[in-house]
Structures are given as structure tokens and as C-alpha cells.
Amino acid sequence: MDCIFCKIANGEIPATKVYEDDTVIAFNDLEPQAPTHILVIPKMHITSAADITEENSAVIAHIFEVIAKIAKEQNMDDGFRVVNNCGDSAGQTVKHVHFHLMSGRSFTWPAG
Ligand code: AMP
Ligand code: ZN
Numbered sequence: 464m465d466c467i468f469c470k471i472a473n474g475e476i477p478a479t480k481v482y483e484d485d486t487v488i489a490f491n492d493l494e495p496q497a498p499t500h501i502l503v504i505p506k507m508h509i510t511s512a513a514d515i516t517e518e519n520s521a522v523i524a525h526i527f528e529v530i531a532k533i534a535k536e537q538n539m540d541d542g543f544r545v546v547n548n549c550g551d552s553a554g555q556t557v558k559h560v561h562f563h564l565m566s567g568r569s570f571t572w573p574a575g
Pocket of ligand 1: 491492494547556
């Protein structure tokens with residue numbers, strides 16, 4: 464499968480990793496939208512948030528533990544935003560589920 468995030472997860476494509484364990488990897492976004500902009504992904508291929516099921520949701524729960532850990536390590540005490548774009552109308556460009564962890568500026572709401 465020609466999936467860029469699977470390739471990052473298996474080391475075929477380089478990325479600036481900020482966290483890695485057996486099931487999850489986090490790396491800096493190539494086009495940061497905030498002073499800190501990290502993508503947190505499962506190593507296993509899940510296409511989008513619409514494909515989360517009872518069988519694969521444990522890794523998604525783990526992603527949120529990893530997000531809290533990174534936020535502590537990187538002193539995101541003022542807050543952070545976690546974003547998931549699911550599907551074309553939400554602007555999902557990479558079809559491997561990922562969570563944007565952004566910090567270092569203020570964020571407006573509702574998101575555009
Ligand atoms: P989304 O639009 O929600 O699917 O987000 C995809 C994100 O992946 C965008 O913010 C891109 O800048 C980022 N991105 C795409 N390719 C890479 C890459 N090779 N390394 C790091 N980030 C990437
Ligand atoms: Zn993939």
C-alpha cells in the first residue's frame with residue numbers, strides 16, 4: 464500500500480520523531496501551523512477516524528496517553544489543541560489516521 468505515514472512508521476521515509484513506542488509514533492509536521500505542530504499516528508494502518516472499531520480502538524486510546532505525555536514533556540502548560548480531520552470535506556489529505564497536536568499560540572473556535 465502506498466501510504467506515506469506507513470512509510471514513516473516503518474522508517475522508509477524520514478521524519479523528525481518526537482516519540483516512538485511499539486504501536487505509536489509522533490513526529491513534527493512538515494508544514495507547521497503552530498510553533499509546535501506534532502502528528503501522532505498509530506503504526507498500524509487505519510485509514511481515518513471513521514474506521515475506528517472495537518478491534519483497533521486500544522491504539523487510539525494509547526495515542527491520547529502519548530499526547531498527554533508529550534504535552535507534559537514539552538511544557539504545553541498554557542494549553543494545546545488536538546485535531547483530527549476525517550474525510551475530504553474535513554480536509555484529510557493523508558489517508559492514515561493522525562492527530563495534530565498543536566501548541567505555542569492561541570487558537571480560535573469554532574475551527575474554520
Ligand atoms: P491532514 O490534512 O489532516 O490529512 O494532515 C496531513 C498533515 O501531514 C499535514 O499537516 C501535512 O503537512 C503533513 N505531512 C504530509 N507529509 C508529511 C511528511 N512526510 N512528514 C511530516 N508531515 C507531513
Ligand atoms: Zn498507512
